[in-house]
Each structure stands twice: as C-alpha cells, then as structure tokens.
Amino acid sequence: MTATYVTKDGSAYFPNEPKGPSVKTSTVPGPKGKATLEEISQVHDVGAVKFPVDYEKSIGNYVVDADENVLLDVYSQIATIPVGYNNPTLLEAAKSDEAATAMMNRPALGNYPPKNWARMVQEGAIDFAPKGQKYVYYQMSGSDANEVAYKLAMLYRFNNLPRANGTYTDEENASCMNNSAPGSPETAVLSFRHSFHGRLFGSLSTTRSKPIHKLGMPAFNWPQADFPALKYPLEKHTAENEAEENRCIRQVEQILSSHHCPIAACIVEPIQSEGGDNHASNEFFHKLQATLNKHNVLFIVDEVQTGMGATGAMWAHEHWNLPTPPDMVTFSKKFQAAGVYYHDEKLRPHAYQHFNTWMGDPLRAIQAKYIVKEIRDKDLLNNVKVVGDFLYTSLEKLAEKHPGKINNLRGKGKGTFIAWDCESPAARDTFVARMKMNGINVGGCGVAAIRLRPMLVFQQHHAEILLNKINELI
Amino acid sequence: MTATYVTKDGSAYFPNEPKGPSVKTSTVPGPKGKATLEEISQVHDVGAVKFPVDYEKSIGNYVVDADENVLLDVYSQIATIPVGYNNPTLLEAAKSDEAATAMMNRPALGNYPPKNWARMVQEGAIDFAPKGQKYVYYQMSGSDANEVAYKLAMLYRFNNLPRANGTYTDEENASCMNNSAPGSPETAVLSFRHSFHGRLFGSLSTTRSKPIHKLGMPAFNWPQADFPALKYPLEKHTAENEAEENRCIRQVEQILSSHHCPIAACIVEPIQSEGGDNHASNEFFHKLQATLNKHNVLFIVDEVQTGMGATGAMWAHEHWNLPTPPDMVTFSKKFQAAGVYYHDEKLRPHAYQHFNTWMGDPLRAIQAKYIVKEIRDKDLLNNVKVVGDFLYTSLEKLAEKHPGKINNLRGKGKGTFIAWDCESPAARDTFVARMKMNGINVGGCGVAAIRLRPMLVFQQHHAEILLNKINELI
Secondary structure, eight states: OOSSOBOTTSOBSSTTOOSSOBOOSSSSSOHHHHHHHHHHTTTSOOTTOOOOBOTTTOBBTEEEBTTOOEEEESSHHHHTOOSOBTOHHHHHHHTSHHHHHHHHSOOOTTTSOBTTHHHHHHHHTGGGOOTTOOEEEEESSHHHHHHHHHHHHHHHHHHTSOOTTSSOOHHHHHHHTTTOTTTSOOOEEEEETTOOOOSSHHHHHHOOSOHHHHTTOOOOOOOEEOOOOOOSSGGGOHHHHHHHHHHHHHHHHHHHHHOSSOEEEEEEOSSBTTTTOBOOOHHHHHHHHHHHHHTTOEEEEEOTTTTTTTTSSSSGGGGGOOSSOOSEEEEOGGGSSEEEEEOOGGGOOSTTTSOOSSSSOHHHHHHHHHHHHHHHHTTHHHHHHHHHHHHHHHHHHHHHHSTTTSEEEEOTTSTTOOEEEOSSHHHHHHHHHHHHHTTEEOEEETTTEEEOOOOTTOOHHHHHHHHHHHHHHO | OOSSOBOTTSOBSSTTOOSSOBOOSSSSSOHHHHHHHHHHTTTSOOTTOOOOBOTTTOBBTEEEBTTOOEEEESSHHHHTOOSOBTOHHHHHHHTSHHHHHHHHSOOOTTTSOBTTHHHHHHHHTGGGOOTTOOEEEEESSHHHHHHHHHHHHHHHHHHTSOOTTSSOOHHHHHHHTTTOTTTSOOOEEEEETTOOOOSSHHHHHHOOSOHHHHTTOOOOOOOEEOOOOOOSSGGGOHHHHHHHHHHHHHHHHHHHHHOSSOEEEEEEOSSBTTTTOBOOOHHHHHHHHHHHHHTTOEEEEEOTTTTTTTTSSSSGGGGGOOSSOOSEEEEOGGGSSEEEEEOOGGGOOSTTTSOOSSSSOHHHHHHHHHHHHHHHHTTHHHHHHHHHHHHHHHHHHHHHHSTTTSEEEEOTTSTTOEEEEOSSHHHHHHHHHHHHHTTEEOEEETTTEEEEOOOTTOOHHHHHHHHHHHHHHO
C-alpha cells in the first residue's frame, strides 16, 4: 500500500478528487449556506442541520458545501456513503435500464415480486451475506429492519406455544384486537445499556443511548443489561476487562432467568456506535451467544453501522468466529438497502404475519449489488484494513505526543472503525467545530468520543491529511 | 370524455397498451411462474405471493406475469402505482442526472441537506400539499410516517408540560432511560375499529384490521372507537346513518374524557381501506374534528391509501371542506415518497427529538414531482372523476341485474375508489380467483369486500372491460 492508492487496473481512484480541504468562509455554513437554510426552514425543519451540501460537486472523500468549502469527510453522512461521492461505477448503474425500471415500477414485493427476484436477492444480498446466513427480508431502514427482527422472534415464540388443536384460540384472536393478552402478549427484547437500535416505537424501546432520543415517548417495559466498560489500553487491563465482561454476562443470565415476561430475543451491536464506540472482546460475544442459546432466546446482531466493510471484514461479527451463526443479522446504511438476514427457515412466520406493502425496495437491492462489486473490484476490504492499521498506529503516537487528549483509543484491527475520548464533552464539541473550520468533517458519539467513519475509499494520503489536522488542532 | 381517452396534446396515452387481457395458462401463476417461485423461495419468503411479474413487459394498466399472461390491473400493487407501468414520463425522469445524483449520494437529510433541498421539498411535496398544510417531514413508508405523526403529537404534549425551570427534570431524564414514567410517560393515540395504519410496533397498536396482523405482538394499551357502520344505499338510511355516526362521536367523546392516560392524537383514514372500504359522511369528520379540538387532541388524517388523486381530489379529506386543516396528514403509496404534512410550526420539536439517519429519500421526492406533473399535464384528476362516475353508475346497474351479488356499493363521487360486499367471504375469494383467471387482477379487503384500486390512468375503455368481466363472473 502506497500513499497514492491506485486501483487494480492501475488507474487512480478518483482522479478529480481535490488535493486537500479548503475552507474559504469564516463560518461553516457560510453566507450562502445560511441563506439556503433560511429558505429550507420555510418548508422543512432545519434544527439539526450542520451544513447544506452541493452533492453534484462533492467527489470521492470530499464533501463540498453550499459555499464551495471543500471538506475531507470522515463522517460520511452518518456512516452511510460506502464508496465515495459520485462514484462513477454507481452513477453508471443509476442510469441503467435495470435501475429505471425498478425505480418507476415499484412492486408490492410480498404479493407480486419481479420474475427475476431470485437473482436480484441473490446478487443484492445473499452473495455477500454473513457466513451461514441464507435468507433475507428487506426493509426500508435500519430501524425498520430491527423491528422486523423483533417481530420474527416474537412470532417464532408465539406460533410455537402449545395449543390444544394447533390453531390460535378464540381468546387469542379476540384479545389481540384490543391490544391485550393472550393474543397480544407481553414479550420483551433484551438490549444493552448505551445501545442504539433506532427510534420507531419498538426499536426505541431497545435504544438506550441518551434522553433526547427517548424523552416523551411511551416505551415497552423491556430489560437492559450492562455492556462491558472496558479499560484501555486493553493489554494492560486483561484481568479487569475479563471480569467486567463476565459481570455483564452474569447480568444477562440473571435477567433471562427473572424478567417478568418472556424474552424473545437479545439484540447487540458488534461495536456500540451512537452510544460511544464501545467494544467488547470476541470471547464476550461467544459467552453471550452461549447464554442466549441456553435460555432459547434468539440472538440478533445489529450490523446497521458496522456492516459492509467498515471494520475491514464485510461483517463485523465475522471477527468473532462464532461456532454457529447468529439467528439474525440486520443491515442498512452503507448497504443502502436495509433488512434482516436469517438462516433457519423456521423463522418464516405464516403468510401475512410479516407483511407490508413494499417489503423493501428492489432499486436499493440493485444498488447494493454494485456497491459490493466496487468493493471487490477495488479490493476495498484490504484497503480498509491497511489504512485502518496505519491510522490506528499513527493515532497511538499522537496520543503519546498529546497526553490526556486522545484517551481510550479503540478500534485496533477493526479497519477504520476507530474512536477515542476527548478530555470532556465540551472539549469534544470544540474539537469537532475546529476540525470543521479547518476542512475536516468528523462526528462525535457517546459522552465525549470522536468516531471516525470514513468511506471504504479512504486511503493513506487522506489519513495523513486527517492526522496532520488532529495533531494541529487537538 | 370518450372511450378512447387521449392526452391534452392529442396523443393516445399508452399507444402500446394491450387491447385487453389474455390468460394463456390454466393456472396463474402458470408453469414458469411456479418455477420462479420455487427459485425465489431459496432466498426469500414467498408465503404471500400472488404471482411473479415481468415489470419490463407490463405497460399502462396491464400487468404481465412470468408466463406472459396479460392482466388488467385494478389493484395496482396494493394501490401504489400512480400513472401506469413503465410510464414514459417517469422512465425519462428516472434516467436524469438529477435522479442519478440523488440515488447514489443519499444524504443524511437532517444533518446535510442538499443545497437545493428547499426547492426539492417545494416541488416534491409542498406544491401539491393538502389545503392549509405548509411543512413536511419525509419518511420511508406509510407505517413510518404514521409513527412520526404520533411522535410529533406526543412531543408537542410532553414539551409543553409545565416545568419549574423550563427544562426536563432529572427524574424525566433518568426514568426515560429505563423506559419508565415520567420520562417515558404512558401516552396514547386513539384510532378506530377496523382501521389500518401500519405494522411497526407503534402503528400496529393503532391498527385494528384483523388478528393475523396483530397476533403475537405486544401492543400499547391504547383505545379504539367504533367507526360508523353505514347502511346502503345511503339515501334510504339517512336518519339511521346520522344516528350511527353520532353514536360513534359520543364514543370518541367518552374515551377522550375517561381514558386512563393522556391521548395525544387521534388518527383516522378518510375511507378505511384494508378494513373493508368503510366510508363516513363529511359531517362525521366535521364533528370528529370539533370533538378533538375541544379536548386538545391532535387530528391526524391517514391519506396513505386515499391520497394522490385516487378519489378524484388530490387528497380525499379535501372532500370534507373542514373549517380548519387537520393538524397532520400522512402520505405514502402512490406518492412513492412517504411522510407527514403539518402546518403549525409548533409541532417541530427540539433538535434531534425527531431525527433519524436518512429522514426520507430525495430520490422519491423527485419522483413525486414527476408523478404530479403527469397528473396535471394529463388532467388525470378529471379522468378519475369522470371514469369513476361511469364505473359507479354502471356497477349500480349490475347490482340491480344480479341481486344479492353486489351489496353495499360504495364510493359514489369518490372517483374510482369504489367497493362492494360479496355475499360471503368465500364468495369474495372465489370471485377474486375467477377474475384473475379471466385476466383481471382485483383486490379484496375487510370481511367480504372487493376494492377497486385502479391507477389514475384507468380510462373508460378499461372500465368497460372490467364491467363486462364482472357481469360475466359475479
């Protein structure tokens, strides 16, 4: 790997990419961006806008704002842009007959799938499924996908309850129409403290990130377990961290044995992202799976943010080498399509038990196929690994050089999925703001963390620009 | 309006549309369709598939299946195809630079909107908003859109609770992280018996269609009121129907006065679709709005199925002529984009209280703009009205000719949004199956109803084919 990464066929990746960031205005957004926001607010909420973007001009790893400021983007639309702005392979795919037909003749997939749907699902999801996963249900977003996983787990449990004549009882049929048991039984999903799984009513009941996400919303009485709070550097806290992980597993065990209602599933992120980039060891996830198996609770891995190559593996949980695949894996973001992988046909409920009008979007399945083609053609998983190792090692050096500024550095061996804690929430916010004014778009998470979420086309020369700015501004 | 409808510029609408349906196989799906389903089932659930479709060959009002059977489609992918399969205007739009850029550079809209987002929202939603609506939040599907409407209503209520120092209390901040009150307070949404508002956990708690949609799912303890069960023909049951509607309004009043927790909003479909195509009078909705106003409960109109022209008005609730606009109107299906209209800026919560990664999809907003352009250019609202009146009047005659077969005909003056009850659920299912084998794809709903959901490009000559087949097969 050299500083000027070239593609397999010898051409440079984005030949027209800027050489570096440039910020011309004294604020970001500048005057044009601010005027744009004023216009937008006449028709749409702008309360959370960072800056408006010129998507025509953005290219590769660089996002261009309404004032023509050029920023190196290591946040990537909340970790969703997979292979660069205006990636030529994808733009060509977008103008294909295949895409146009899919876009303008959007089917009710559950009733009337396209005749080539088997191939579309195969090429758009199964060809790069996590090891051991065989089937998919598409959905519209990560939040939707998680809710479908919960529903499949609940239906699996409910449909297998012993019933005298094998069919639902009159009482079940009648009571569910009043939102009451036994037809609508209290059934829970276990999640972890600091997790983020979406903000629909069911997914929000498993999300435990921060109050602003949850205030005012009714929620199901579902349990949460502590997620390990590891100490860094890991190699200096081996025994303590193992004890901490065992404590969390015991808590899971205790909840599964004592919760007031049945628990159908447990959901976990391989790396808790929104909640602060919290990692756990491979052994933790092995123990978690074993504990869930023991209690017949389904294991859902939420790969919405970690999936599609960001950790140097196509799926982050593949780093764990589990003895058997998780029951379900959910995806979205870089995948562009969203949904649930599963491998046991028994999770398919009766007809119409999981059903909605669109059941996903073939257009986004087509897009996913081209994203993965690009990942393979350009050897991007390897790129992420190599650049990630360089970035991590360099950040370790910067942490030594600036004591107390880059704390709890994490993500070693996890590609570019790297984070650290600033000395305080205020210091983090100031750092993010200063980086932006100096041409680097970076994201925060958790209490005081910086999370790096570059695209898969982030190369060593981009990393060097980023590292120089961190060194300068930390 | 003549039998061969032509466009404003004098050209025929879909010059290559088939002259009529043709079914060549002895089953639908035929041998090729069945082989296709076998393939699909290797990667995807096929439990609810009716038949696989050749979307390249489908055109205008005709859907072509995998066996090249050609069916007149008056179900339109569960009422979602707006202006015909492979509509040339839309196909051209799909291949535009604008669409390709939007597709392949999908933004996190809440943080980084496109610099032309004001115009995209204006042209993609506000230009054809229901009267009085000023703002929009996009979402991904009708179910998502309804949940966002519930959240906005709940946040509006919660944020306006009296608090000593104007900010959330420590107890609120702490308790919401445990899914408990007061931070996660019990708060309800009132819906109507037989309604359908989606199948995510919150929307499903308001859906009251049938057990198969609800069995096994935990649900919030939210109330439901009776929706009027009108008797037909309406003109012969004026007094009874008025009494029935007043009874339902009294029930709403009683629930609002006595429910065990606050009710933030009430949601209603202008015509209950999935639940059986149940109508109510304009006066009913006037009374409902007045009752909700009296109790400070927000009024949400779910136009997911009724919106975008299907009743001959752009929005079905515009038929009501309410004194003031509803607080929120939700949309999806024919719109292709989904979301929530609102008109009071006070419904915008604090930054990040309503937020998710994508916050909709600009690509689908662009598509909506072209759909509405087509509706206007081709005068399709007028088409729907004229063809709808012809269809309704002709069905009245068929009902007289076949006593007991076409019962409770409904949808007069509501464009092609027409339905009737068969003599039994079994008779309905047999009729749908026979129609399919004779080249008409028609949908059922409720207990024993047939619902017609043709596209907006359904013309008199298509209606004549449909009527002849009904006459022959009823």
